[in-house]
Amino acid sequence: MSGDCNGTIETALDILVGKWKPVILYHLMDNRTLRFSELHRLIPDVTKKMLTTQLRELEYHDIVNRKIYAQIPPKVEYSITEYGKGMMPLLEAMHKWGLSHLEHLDELYGENKEFQGK
Secondary structure (H helix, E strand, O other), X not given: OOOOOHHHHHHHHHHHOOOOHHHHHHHHHHHOEXXXXXXXXXXXXXXXHHHHHHHHHHHHOOOEEEEEEOOOOOEEEEEEOOOHHHHXXXXXXXXXXXXXXXXXXXXXXXXXXXXXXX
């Protein structure tokens, strides 16, 4: 790596920062299109307020598309935009590294223990 990468890395991190954004994106990448309730079922630990906030930030950055259907009851679907699909290799690499890291921790400490200092 060369040059001043602070601005570019910070820009990328602005989109990925947050416990839930990468998880949301990974589920959308895996499922293509999901309704809010489906996303919430896939990520049960996130609050509805936090999920809404994270989706709106991703929508603002043109990473996630929000499609509203004019019907009663209202129906809203989320999907990754064409622009957002550029993040797919990064998310796949993060997923692969995460699996590898869990295996590494299992080799070091056994029983696939999570970091106790959370």
